[in-house]
Amino acid sequence: MxxxxxxxxxxxxxxxxxxxxxxxxxxxxxxxxxxxxxxxxxxxxxxxxxxxxxxxxxxxxVYHWLKSDATILINETKALFDSEVDFYELRNQFNLSSKRHTLEQAAKFIWLNRHCFNGLCRYNRNGNFNVPKGKHSNTYFPEQExxxxxxxxxxxxxxxxxxxxxxxxxxxxxxxxxxxxxxxxxxxxxxxxxxxxxxxxxxxxxxxxxxxxxxxxxxxxxxxxxxxxxxxxxxxxxxxxxxxxxxxxxxxxxxxxxxxxxxxxxxxxxxxxxxxxxxxx
Missing domain, CATH: 3.40.50.150 (Vaccinia Virus protein VP39)
Known part of the structure; x- marks a missing residue:
């Protein structure tokens, strides 16, 4: 199978x-x-x-964007993967955003998922994503997936x-x-x-x-x-x-x-x- x-x-x-x-x-x-x-x-x-x-x-x-316009989401996410953004800076941007259902938030969610500790998805009582940075030498960009x-x-x-x-x-x-x-x-x-x-x-x-x-x-x-x-x-x-x-x-x-x-x-x-x-x- x-x-x-x-x-x-x-x-x-x-x-x-x-x-x-x-x-x-x-x-x-x-x-x-x-x-x-x-x-x-x-x-x-x-x-x-x-x-x-x-x-x-x-x-x-993320799923809504993949269904409505996957190309723009993939391009936005790939740009993050190709950048040298600091993990905690991007995590802070993600948590501080007042608009949670945007293209940018969807791309950041995927980036955080692939760069954080073991792909853990966890939020604190304030609703902030609080997983620490993972130990990655090379982070895989799941374009085909x-x-x-x-x-x-x-x-x-x-x-x-x-x-x-x-x-x-x-x-x-x-x-x-x-x-x-x-x-x-x-x-x-x-x-x-x-x-x-x-x-x-x-x-x-x-x-x-x-x-x-x-x-x-x-x-x-x-x-x-x-x-x-x-x-x-x-x-x-x-x-x-x-x-x-x-x-x-x-x-x-x-x-x-x-x-x-x-x-x-x-x-x-x-x-x-x-x-x-x-x-x-």
Whole structure:
């Protein structure tokens, strides 16, 4: 299989396990991704139409420009890559801009992503991008990946929106396929500081499960990814859980051993069967 790559570096991106993940994703119907991130799943899934959303409006701004005018975005970004701009000066310019949805901001977001530490996307409580500079001798400019991503956005029926998962999942209807790859919960306190200024914690993960369960009751199919631990196993206990191992892209303690993850699947048939069993008890 010819696996396509995103133009973004993204911690937890599904590029490393996409072949395995695709085996759980139906390809007919409308594909909904409330945590689109780097878009590694989107560019490798064939569907009739797509709803791609993320709470990170800077990210969605890049996708809007790739869909509306990729050439001008690529040229603007290439100019930054060819310059000798200081990382912290550009990061400061990015954070101080009063207009976040411009061409310039989209180009700076891509530049920061490729030059920061391990492609991490993180914001402080004030909403400022605060990832430090990475250790790069030569930074790769992902021109072909930008072109490929733009082509997929332009050649397919795609709705792009910056919003939270609740708003997105309420749009799900019968025969839609929802894939969720939220910030992962840790195994101990169930907390994780997400990729935006608002953390994604145990309570929000519970809310996500409820939203997905309700969508599946309306006829959708839900697939989730998360870390494999007792907390996530308990939250998604109505799902059919598959345990997998995924290569790590970031490890603060230097541990690069494969991480244990889950892929959970919930279908309308599973809910109906469960309800029928309850009635016969």
């Amino acid at each position: 010819n696996i396509k790559k995103s133009f973004l570096k993204w911690p937890g991106g599904k590029g490393r396990i996409i072949e395995l993940l695709l085996s759980y994703l139906p390809t007919n119907g409308r594909f909904i991704e409330p945590f689109v991130g780097a878009g590694n799943v989107f560019i490798n899934v064939d569907a009739k139409s797509y709803i791609l959303t993320d709470s990170n409006s800077d990210l969605i701004n 930008l072109i490929n991503f733009s082509k997929k956005l332009c050649d397919t029926d795609v709705l792009l929106t910056a919003c939270d998962f609740r708003t997105t999942i309420t749009k799900a209807e019968s025969n839609d396929i929802i894939y969720c790859d939220p910030p992962y919960l840790g195994p101990f306190n169930g907390s994780f500081v997400g990729y935006t200024s608002n953390s994604f914690d145990y309570i929000k993960t519970q809310e996500l499960e409820k939203c997905l369960f309700d969508a599946v009751k309306r006829g959708a199919i839900a697939i989730i990814s998360n870390s494999d631990n007792p907390i996530t196993q308990e939250i998604f206990n109505k799902f059919n859980i598959h345990s997998i191992e995924s290569p790590r892209s970031i490890a603060a303690n230097g541990n690069r051993k494969p991480a244990k993850e889950i892929i959970g699947v919930l279908t309308p048939e599973m809910i109906n069967n469960s309800q029928q069993k309850d009635l016969t008890k």
